[in-house]
Amino acid sequence: MGTPLTDRLAALGRGASPDGRAVVLADRPDGTVVRVGPVVSKAHAPDSDRGDLAARIAVARDPLLAGILLAPLGDGRLLDADGRPASLWPLGAPVAPDDPDAAPWEEAAALLARLHSVPVAELPGPIPPMRGPAKVARALRRLRAAGAPGTAAATVLRAASGLPPWAHGEAAPPRPPTAPLRAGAAPHPPQEHPIRAEAAPPRATPPRTGPAPLRAEAAPPRGASPRTGFLCHGDLHLGQLVRHPATDGPWLLIDVDDLGLGDPAWDLARPAAWYATGLLAPDVWQRFLTAYRAGGGPAVCPEGDPWPELDVPARALTVQSAALALVRAAGERRAPDEVEQALVDACARILALPGGECDRTP
Template sequence: MTATTLLPELTARAEGIAHTRTPTCPCGTTGTLADRPDGTVVRHADTVAKAHAPDADAGELAGRLTISAGLPDVFLPPLGPAPVDLHGRLVTFWPYGSPVDPDDPHTAPWEAVGTLLALLHRTPVPESAPDMRGPLKAARAVAGLRSVGDHPAVAPVLRAWAALPAWARAEAPMPQPATLCHGDLHLGQLVRLPEGPWRLIDIDDLGAGTPAWDLGRPAAWFACGLLPGEEWMRFLDSYRAAGGTAFGSEEDPWAVLDVPARALTVQTAARTVTKAVADGRDLDELDRAVIDACRRMVAVPGQLTHKSTK
């Protein structure tokens, strides 16, 4: 199904669900929230419809939907028990939640992020839980980078990738014991209903895996100088206080966060170079920061430049 056909039909489905939920729907905001190869998201009033990636597995997505529905203190609850098929694309429905303000990152609720992750990681893993897909997404980003040609940023990113352990490259099982993990944690995955608490969204990568992965992107931002130390510590302290299981209360978190932080730095760099080449633009300051981090990772094996947080 083409994007031209998908968007109107997806919007119509969102409108239909919204009118079922609220017969007197004010029919306010209607529009596209995201339209990428791995997912299209549209909104009508207080209802959101998401068409998942074309290769999404129906059984795994249904399992992820069931897990998220059973964790209302962690995830925004879905509006249906199972995905529906829209011309070969799996679609799920959700209430609309307000996101973190991208223009005011210093107000980001890092305490809520840390607490929600801790609650998720403490949840017993259902026997039917699929694997967390974080390493697989990183591997796909690197695969995409290999096709961009001889851009000077490609080589340092690929060298940093090659230096990672096999599990972080999705070439071996993740370390045990496994916990429930989000798999793609960043501030864009946080929303809240009117006057309600913050909740996680986006279940596409939810599953059993190593909990350190979920802390890897904030750790990478901190290590690359993109996240201030005070905000990093707010996140880390809230995770520890809520009983997060990625590392012990007295353990240096970098002993377990270094590899996920490196892997997610490579993933970010791979995506950034691939997009810059596709857009025909030069790398900007933020792009160069993550690519420089990849160079440092190769130069100093076993240590992604960071401040001590013990």
């Protein structure tokens, strides 16, 4: 017998697929998913803002997102599942977890480039902010409450202190989006990767060339996101892609819970952070980045060093991943494993960079 929540989700699914067998695909505090035949019913997080969630689902239904985001079933209206907002979606085939060589990195990058290029003024609104930075703040709150090992937790929290407020959920004054960079714009000069273990010792950041919005003298004030107003996924990883129709259809992005307006660099930040921490092979990162640029994505300059745009979001995602890793280890009463420790080590390298930690002296 299932829980009242999963039973209700199964009933919602059978409303669209009467003969299907109910299978629980995921049951987490932030989302419970039940499959009934070709239909997937999802209960969103209990604290979801229903107005924002409805707006995100309306965006997913818009024709401008066809071929980019998986569209919901029916009219897109929110349903109720044991007091939680719920929605119905068609079943897609996920990325195979046992075949990493077949992971669709290029396809994911191409979809992001298209998503970031959607004309937001033509979408139903108002569109809420992308929720990525708010999730960093939540991960840090969980770390503080978890009683994780002192030295590791302190390293992560100190690395978080060097992030500008916009990168961990604090409000910053809105800024209009910059225009996508021209194909002929001057690239940034080469630069060692700032977080990787094999990176050169910290040194002064070289002067940047290129379009005015990216030059040091034109940089936004500390605490303000350099760009907002682009449609962003907000939580990009390979689990957010499915083939639809299942098995042989094109790849599409799923999960609109964090969808919204923001800095498109955020959607590249998780693979960038994985590359930075040594969890993603350099050739895979280059394939992803090359495909994003080939699609005309506006998050990074069209050629040259992408790190000026990716640095802060990648640091933020590294901090978030390390915080959640320590929370998980503390909950299981064990030391961090190799992957978890790699994330903490990356936070330690962040601290060695210029601006890696806030100066709290009077």
